[in-house]
Amino acid sequence: MEAKPEEKAEFEEAEIEYVSYGGEHHLPLIMNLVDQELSEPYSIFTYRYFVYLWPQLSFLAFHKGKCVGTVVCKMGEHRNTFRGYIAMLVVIKPYRGRGIATELVTRSIRMMMESGCEEVTLEAEVTNKGALALYGRLGFIRAKRLFHYYLNGVDAFRLKLLFPPPRQVL
Amino acid sequence: MADKPVYEEASIDGQPPKLASIPASDTTVWADASPLLQAACAGLRDGELIHGDNFNLFAAMSALEIMDPKMDSGIVCTYYSIDEAIENGAAPIPISLDSTIDVRCTIDIMDHLLACEAAWHKGHSLAQTVFSCIYLLRLDRTAPHALLHSYCRIIRATCKAVVSVVSDARTHEEEDLFTMTYGLPLNGDGDDKCLSILNAVEETISRQLRACKATSSKRRLPEDLEPLQSNSNLEEGFCKALLCRLRFRKHFFHVLSCMKRPQGRGLESARKHIASCLTELESILESADFLRSCFDESCEGDIDDKTTASGFEPIGFDAMLNSRLSAPTPPRAIKILSWKKAVEYFVKLLHDLDVICSYSLDPHLESLLRFVVQFQKSQPDLVARSHLQLLLVQDGKLYGRDPFFAVINKAAALPEATKNHDIQKNESFLQLGMLVMNLLKILCTNAAWQRRKLGKFLQDWRVIYVQLELAFRNEYGEVSSSSNDENTCMKIFQHILLWVEEQTYWIAFRFLILGFELELYSTGEYCMVYWYLYAVLIKLTEKTHLMMAVSHDTAKRKGKKKKDSSKDLARESRIPPAVLFLQCYICLAEGLTMMLAALRNEIPVFHSPSPFNTEHEKFVQHFELLQRACIPDHVSYPSYKESTTHARFSTLAMYNYFKDAQRIAKEVKSSFSNDPERLAELRKLEQVAEHNSVAQNVICRLGALDPSLKVSFEFSHHPFFATVVVKRS
Numbered sequence: 001m002e003a004k005p006e007e008k009a010e011f012e013e014a015e016i017e018y019v020s021y022g023g024e025h026h027l028p029l030i031m032n033l034v035d036q037e038l039s040e041p042y043s044i045f046t047y048r049y050f051v052y053l054w055p056q057l058s059f060l061a062f063h064k065g066k067c068v069g070t071v072v073c074k075m076g077e078h079r080n081t082f083r084g085y086i087a088m089l090v091v092i093k094p095y096r097g098r099g100i101a102t103e104l105v106t107r108s109i110r111m112m113m114e115s116g117c118e119e120v121t122l123e124a125e126v127t128n129k130g131a132l133a134l135y136g137r138l139g140f141i142r143a144k145r146l147f148h149y150y151l152n153g154v155d156a157f158r159l160k161l162l163f164p165p166p167r168q169v170l
Numbered sequence: 171m172a173d174k175p176v177y178e179e180a181s182i183d184g185q186p187p188k189l190a191s192i193p194a195s196d197t198t199v200w201a202d203a204s205p206l207l208q209a210a211c212a213g214l215r216d217g218e219l220i221h222g223d224n225f226n227l228f229a230a231m232s233a234l235e236i237m238d239p240k241m242d243s244g245i246v247c248t249y250y251s252i253d254e255a256i257e258n259g260a261a262p263i264p265i266s267l268d269s270t271i272d273v274r275c276t277i278d279i280m281d282h283l284l285a286c287e288a289a290w291h292k293g294h295s296l297a298q299t300v301f302s303c304i305y306l307l308r309l310d311r312t313a314p315h316a317l318l319h320s321y322c323r324i325i326r327a328t329c330k331a332v333v334s335v336v337s338d339a340r341t342h343e344e345e346d347l348f349t350m351t352y353g354l355p356l357n358g359d360g361d362d363k364c365l366s367i368l369n370a371v372e373e374t375i376s377r378q379l380r381a382c383k384a385t386s387s388k389r390r391l392p393e394d395l396e397p398l399q400s401n402s403n404l405e406e407g408f409c410k411a412l413l414c415r416l417r418f419r420k421h422f423f424h425v426l427s428c429m430k431r432p433q434g435r436g437l438e439s440a441r442k443h444i445a446s447c448l449t450e451l452e453s454i455l456e457s458a459d460f461l462r463s464c465f466d467e468s469c470e471g472d473i474d475d476k477t478t479a480s481g482f483e484p485i486g487f488d489a490m491l492n493s494r495l496s497a498p499t500p501p502r503a504i505k506i507l508s509w510k511k512a513v514e515y516f517v518k519l520l521h522d523l524d525v526i527c528s529y530s531l532d533p534h535l536e537s538l539l540r541f542v543v544q545f546q547k548s549q550p551d552l553v554a555r556s557h558l559q560l561l562l563v564q565d566g567k568l569y570g571r572d573p574f575f576a577v578i579n580k581a582a583a584l585p586e587a588t589k590n591h592d593i594q595k596n597e598s599f600l601q602l603g604m605l606v607m608n609l610l611k612i613l614c615t616n617a618a619w620q621r622r623k624l625g626k627f628l629q630d631w632r633v634i635y636v637q638l639e640l641a642f643r644n645e646y647g648e649v650s651s652s653s654n655d656e657n658t659c660m661k662i663f664q665h666i667l668l669w670v671e672e673q674t675y676w677i678a679f680r681f682l683i684l685g686f687e688l689e690l691y692s693t694g695e696y697c698m699v700y701w702y703l704y705a706v707l708i709k710l711t712e713k714t715h716l717m718m719a720v721s722h723d724t725a726k727r728k729g730k731k732k733k734d735s736s737k738d739l740a741r742e743s744r745i746p747p748a749v750l751f752l753q754c755y756i757c758l759a760e761g762l763t764m765m766l767a768a769l770r771n772e773i774p775v776f777h778s779p780s781p782f783n784t785e786h787e788k789f790v791q792h793f794e795l796l797q798r799a800c801i802p803d804h805v806s807y808p809s810y811k812e813s814t815t816h817a818r819f820s821t822l823a824m825y826n827y828f829k830d831a832q833r834i835a836k837e838v839k840s841s842f843s844n845d846p847e848r849l850a851e852l853r854k855l856e857q858v859a860e861h862n863s864v865a866q867n868v869i870c871r872l873g874a875l876d877p878s879l880k881v882s883f884e885f886s887h888h889p890f891f892a893t894v895v896v897k898r899s
Contacts (some may be wrong), residue, residue, distance in 0.1 A: 024217040041241055045230035048219065052227060107784060127691065136692050139780030141791050145618040145688040147345070148293050151504075155618065156691070162787040 009094040011063055016100055017109060021051050021058035029060060029067040030088075036080040037090045050074055050087055057084070059104050061091070063145055068095045075117050084112035084120040089131075102134055109138065113163055120161040127152050135159050248489040252307050261304035261486035263315050269399040274409050275485050276317050277461065279305065281485035281509050283325055286514035291332075291519070291553050294504045296345055297492035300329055301354050304486045309358060317412070320371045323364040324419045328596075330356045331426045332553060339556035345616065348552060351686040354492070361387050364422060372416045379409035407460040411479075414453035421446040422516075424655070425523060428556055437527040444524045451513055451520075454479070477509050516553075522554035526561060531569050535606070536582040539676075540644040542613045544847055547889075552616075559614035563607055574603035582669035583721030584662060593662055599639045604672070605630055609677070621684040624677055625795035632799040633673040636666055665720060672717050675710035678801045682706060686890040691792075693883055694778065695768035696892065698789050699808050702796070704759035709802045711752040716744045747841035751848065754834040754855055758862075758891045761827030765866055765894065767817035769881060772874055776881075823870040828863035832856055857887040865894035 006131055019136035021030075050072045051058050061069035069091035075084040086108065091101045107119055123146065124131040132142075140159040194200050214220070219230065234241045248253035265275040283306075286299040305312050305322055312319040333356065337349045378398045380403040397405055397570045398412070424443040428436030446568075461480035462473070489504075491550040507515065525545060532538055545558065564570030568577050575594035576834055591771045593599060605627075642663040646656075682703050685691050693700050716773050745753075790797075797806070835856040842848040865881075880899040883892035 027217075043231070043235055043241070044234050045219075045233050048217075049231050050226040096419065106781065115784065136694075137435050137778070137780060139783040139787070141695065141788050142621060142690045142692070143791060145690060147616045147618040153293055160600065160791060161782055162791050164787055 001146065007094055008064070008097075011095075011098075013098060015063055016068070016103075017062040018103060019062060020107075021033050021055040021060065023055075026058075026060055027051060027076055030058070030070045030072065033067060033070050033090045033092065034065055034072075034088050037092070038088065047072070057108050057113075059107050061095075061100050061104055063095065068092050069100045069104055071101075071108050071115075073108050073112070075112055075115060081118045084109065084117040086122040096130075102138070105134070105138065109161070120163075122159050123149065123156045124159055125150060126157055127154060132157070132159075136148075171427070178738070182851060191809060192458045199708060211267065216728060216773045220738075222829060227733075233650055238249060247493075248488060249491065252491050253489055255304055255491060256308065256311075261308075263305075263312060263318070264852070265315075265318075265485055270401045270408075273317075273399045273412070274461070274464070274480060274482070276315075277323075277408075277411055277415065278478040278480055278482050278484040279303070279318065279486060280321055281478040281480075281504070283321075283486060284516070285507050285509050285512040286487075287329070288515040289504065290329075290443065291515065291551055292349070292507065293526065293552075295761040296329065296333075297354060298489045298504055299506065300325065300488045301492055302489035304488060304491070307355065307491070309355070316371050316374075320367045321359065321419065322362070323351075323361055323422060324368050326356065326358050327361040327364045328419070328423055328426065329514060330361070331423070331430075335426070335430070335560060336552060336556045339559040339611075339614070343877055345552050357450070364537035366422065368416060368420055372413065372420070375409050375412050375416070379406065379413065382406050382409065400573055402641065404464050407464065410453070411457040414450045415458060415478045416564055418447055418450035418454060421450065425520075426495070429523065429527065429561070429767075434531050434561055437529075441524060441527045444520050444527065447520050448517065451517055451554065454511055474510055475508050477506050477512075479509055486544075519551065519554055522548065523557060526554070526558050529561075531570055531571075533568070533577065533580060533662055535577050538568075539613070540847075542610070543680075544778070546617070555616070556615050559611055562614070566607065568610075574606050575599060578602060578606060580665065581722045582662075582665040583717065584665050585724060588662055591658065591662060593659055596641070598641055599666075600632065600899060602634055602638070602666070609673075617687055621681060621690075624684070628674065628677060628681070628795055628799040628801055631670065631677060632801065635667065635670045635674065637847070638670065642667065663813060668713060668720065669716055672710065674799075674801060678706045678796055679703070679710055679811075682794070683890040685792075686885065694770075694776075695788060696883060697763055697770060697814065698785070698810055699792065700763040700766065701813060702758050702793055704756060704763055704806070704807050705794075705802050706758055707756045711749055711756060714752060715746070715749045718749065747838050750834055750838040750841075751852070754831050754838070754852075755891075757827045757831035758855065758858060761831065761862060761866070762894075764817050764822055764827065765869070767814035767820045768819050769869070769873075771815070772819055773881075784885060819870045819873050824864060826863055826866060828859045828866060831859035832863065835859060851888075854888045855891065858891045858893050861887070861893045865896045868896050869894075 006160040019026075027044075027047060030051070031044065034042065034047075035145040044155075054074045057075065059071050060067055070088070071085075071086065071090075073084060073086050075082065077083075086105065089101055089105060112120055120140075122135070122140075124135070126132075126145070137154075138161065140161045142157040143160040144158040146158060147158040148154070218394070219227070239245055239247075248511060249258065249260065255261065265279075266272040276342065283303060286302065290296055291297040301307060303322075305318060306326060309319070309322050309326065310324055318322035333349055338347075342866055349677050354464060375398060377395055381395050382397065382402065398409055399405065421443040425440050425447060428443060430436070455606060458479040461478075465480075471481075476482075478484055480867050521809075522545075525548075530539060532541070541559070546555075558802075562568065567573050573589075575593075576589040578599075579589040594603075609627070612620055612627065615623070642660075646660050646663070682699065786807050789810065835852050839849060839852050842852065869881065876898075878898050880897045882895045882897070884895055887893050
């Protein structure tokens with residue numbers, strides 16, 4: 001039996017509304033998206049950890065009132081550097097390939113930069129070509145390869161973006 | 171948790187709820203907590219969290235949702251315990267009252283165990299693989315079943331031996347899962363006799379095989395020998411199928427024992443057992459046809475996915491019984507390798523072990539390093555790599571035999587006599603010995619971990635150089651004395667300092683090229699990587715050449731005396747082949763750097779700036795560890811920019827480095843006629859050079875004019891020098 005061909009949603013990029021995490025009412029939307037798309041189970045506390053402590057780093061993408069994508073991040077001190085971390089990034093299948101993920105991530109990274117982060121990091125499966133291309137375009141390098149990082153035996157790359165040193169204000 | 175119970179009554183009818191598995195005792199009683207939980211649910215609104223002093227949101231992330239099968243490892247799936255599983259007939263002994271079925275099922279168990287063992291070696295936990303076998307978890311109860319019992323014993327003893335080897339090799343991080351054996355019954359009384367138990371069973375089956383063959387040739391059979399099973403048509407097939415499986419286990423156990431013997435004394439014997447293992451594996455594969463056809467019922471599903479030769483599901487396995495032993499969160503379901511893939515794994519493992527056993531234990535460090543690098547090219551798995559590590563470094567000596575100072579002494583082309591010099595007790599020299607030991611261990615690990623460690627290691631090598639240099643200057647700052655011993659010490663320092671530099675650049679070189687193997691560089695970064703590689707290769711070649719000159723001097727002094735014939739003089743002025751080899755590398759690195767620089771300077775699509783940072787940040791990140799160790803000196807982003815900013819197609823056309831590489835590769839081939847590996851690599855380098863030379867010509871002629879020209883980079887010929895491919899899109 002052949003798989004159903006993926007149905008792509010029809011929309012203009014301008015129709016996508018990007019919203020910063022606004023409160024408890026956004027939480028079930030994020031949870032549903034992530035639970036649906038990613039294989040790792042997260043308890044509700046994991047979501048709360050991120051969106052409560054760093055609400056300004058999480059964004060949602062809406063199309064005509066429907067939540068179609070989200071990014072969840074954190075930042076903090078890590079071995080003497082102030083570092084941002086991208087924990088979850090999801091765009092539902094019919095809406096992929098149109099730059100929504102890039103826009104979500106870009107907003108979050110910009111916020112991290114403005115908050116004083118020196119670098120941003122995340123892990124991605126070595127086979128996830130889409131993610132690697134996306135982050136590569138934004139300036140991330142593959143800093144390390146992590147052998148058999150995922151339980152299915154797949155390796156991961158640790159991706160890192162180093163911000164340029166802030167310009168001196170004269 | 172409250173100290174005092176808020177609700178004291180139990181359930182509604184005052185009776186504690188009945189639980190089959192966990193009874194109340196003298197000091198405990200069951201109480202119904204439902205009302206308490208009910209009240210607690212209503213106590214918080216959505217989004218509220220109780221904040222304790224030691225309980226914050228970060229801690230809350232470790233919360234498990236009880237009864238969520240992905241999070242709750244205590245959840246009962248099939249059976250609550252191993253005993254319950256056995257009580258319910260999950261692992262019957264005998265497996266079947268029909269002896270034919272019993273034998274077939276036993277073979278299925280053996281095959282599935284092989285598949286589990288391969289899955290374990292490949293990176294899954296022992297608990298979920300080999301020890302998902304209920305027979306193995308309660309080995310003593312298999313005693314009435316000689317075949318199963320002997321097989322389980324040797325499996326257990328083999329697993330224990332392999333865990334021991336891998337633990338001793340101290341591999342790290344991502345591979346630590348392998349050695350986790352908490353709560354698993356790996357230690358059995360009498361397992362040291364597992365071979366003799368196995369031999370007894372093998373002997374019986376051999377006699378049964380002889381007996382059934384004798385029957386077919388109508389000779390009289392011994393009356394006290396019972397056949398293996400009741401179907402005489404199948405007796406020969408089953409006997410053979412069992413014998414090769416038992417013999418494989420026997421020989422494999424011998425391989426492990428022989429390789430464990432110190433100083434490589436058992437390597438030759440190990441090779442014999444490896445050859446026997448491979449023969450038995452052949453027979454095991456051949457037995458599949460018989461096993462599949464001996465019963466009328468055929469099995470469902472794709473035979474290639476099955477974990478047994480017969481295709482039937484094995485009896486007596488349950489991976490969930492151990493879930494509480496594995497980790498706080500339940501292990502993800504894993505896929506056991508198919509039986510065919512398991513056999514393939516063991517064939518590869520045996521070949522890798524054979525390569526190790528064939529090694530000549532060359533006391534020359536340089537040859538050893540080349541051997542290890544070559545060995546790693548076949549991507550050996552953890553078990554093979556651990557064996558190599560243990561062969562190389564034992565009791566703080568190389569091969570358990572050569573003290574590291576002596577090894578360094580030889581590598582640094584010092585006269586044999588100096589290897590016993592007292593200077594080796596000097597702190598810096600002791601540390602240097604440790605560094606060499608650690609280098610060998612690191613080179614035996616998986617590429618990803620290896621590269622990270624090599625990067626950090628550079629600093630240690632830089633520091634030891636500085637320390638040695640300081641010590642040297644302190645001792646011999648004023649060059650005056652002519653005492654013999656002082657001259658010797660000076661010579662030791664000089665040689666070793668040079669050798670340390672060479673080694674350091676070699677490590678830097680390896681660090682950079684592993685990045686290609688691990689796919690750490692994106693195409694846009696190749697230019698800076700090849701440029702840095704070029705800089706490192708220049709220094710490496712310089713030090714290697716110096717080292718060879720110095721070693722030639724030592725040899726001259728030692729051997730040839732006054733026979734300076736013209737041939738010797740000519741040989742002296744020629745560049746040594748090893749150096750020419752490196753020069754070939756240099757030409758390719760330079761050629762690629764310049765081509766990539768020209769492409770990026772001339773064609774817009776090759777230069778795509780990112781919104782958040784520039785090439786400078788990427789340079790800093792990729793080469794941070796090298797820069798920190800000043801390897802090489804005077805290399806920086808500005809110098810990289812300076813070297814590449816003026817590259818254009820017109821400048822590219824002026825010099826073809828690839829042609830130089832081609833020429834050198836051709837010339838130097840004859841010097842390596844006895845070295846098949848280097849010869850093979852030279853051919854690859856020639857191919858890269860040739861392809862890239864042509865590509866460069868095309869690009870120079872058409873590049874700026876033809877927008878449909880597409881340039882890409884593939885590692886089709888050589889693992890770290892890219893072949894440039896030019897196409898019309």
